[in-house]
Amino acid sequence: MSGPVFPLEITSLTKEFSTKRALDNFSLTLQQGEIAALLGPNGAGKTTLIGCLLGFLSGDAGSIRLFGQDIAHLTPEVRNRVGFVPQTMTGFTWFKVGELLSYLADYRPATTPQDNRWLDWAGLNPAARIKSLSGGERQRLAIVLALRFRPDLIVLDEPVASLDPQARHDFMRLLPDYAHQHGATVLVSSHIISDLEAICDRFVMMRHGKLVLDISKNNLHQQVRYLSALPPEGWGLTLLAPAEDGGFWVEGWHAALDQAALQEGVVATQPDVETLFLALSR
């Protein structure tokens, strides 16, 4: 009997570079339509993970499935369902913008639907040569190339770092609109946590190649708390991380504990993602 087919299913993935274990038994499954943030301090393994799930790197152990197919044996149909936005776009420098767009379109069936919102957003001159574009303009082009053919799974590695504030703001509005309209699944890594907080409904945090937290936005607000003192064991909470000021980050909070905290004189505060992320990064 076959199980459900997920856009992305990573199971116990491990990847080593000589003596460095960049991914350590990492597992993650995304449901169709989810917008997930991939968070982690420098060197956590985010780019390595993305490299593995796009087939640029191969894992040493574990498996990756995209739309039910093993990453090593993807059909062209499944490959075409994946859009990737890299940190920086390299290559194609001698092409003009318009030439590259039509060159790549030639590799798609004529019936492939195109989404022109990204071209409108990017505002690039089709006659401009790619080598003459600024860093931010190249990044706009990378986004257009990845999203124009309506991917069902979008993987973005630090997509907005080089964009100006207006372009970044507009992109962060368009991306969830697109995902909701088409039921697309998104995995986006960024160090700009306020952006991610606004658009993502799930937060995946990694450190030293390991998964340290995987939680929906709803559960984050309902079940994670900063406590001013160590909670009694009987409260059944999981300790996530100590806080810098002597407090503690915990998971497993529920409404009944509000009263218990009051009685014990423990202050319980709802987290913002940035503060929690900083505590988990330490």
Ligand SMILES: Nc1ncnc2c1ncn2[C@@H]1O[C@H](COP(=O)(O)OP(=O)(O)OP(=O)(O)O)[C@@H](O)[C@H]1O
């Ligand atoms: N080709 C490589 N050879 C050796 N070590 C590598 C290689 N690529 C990555 N690493 C190491 O693996 C670890 C994870 O790196 P990775 O680039 O995946 O981190 P990251 O989370 O994307 O970091 P950043 O936020 O800085 O982009 C780091 O310690 C890095 O030095």
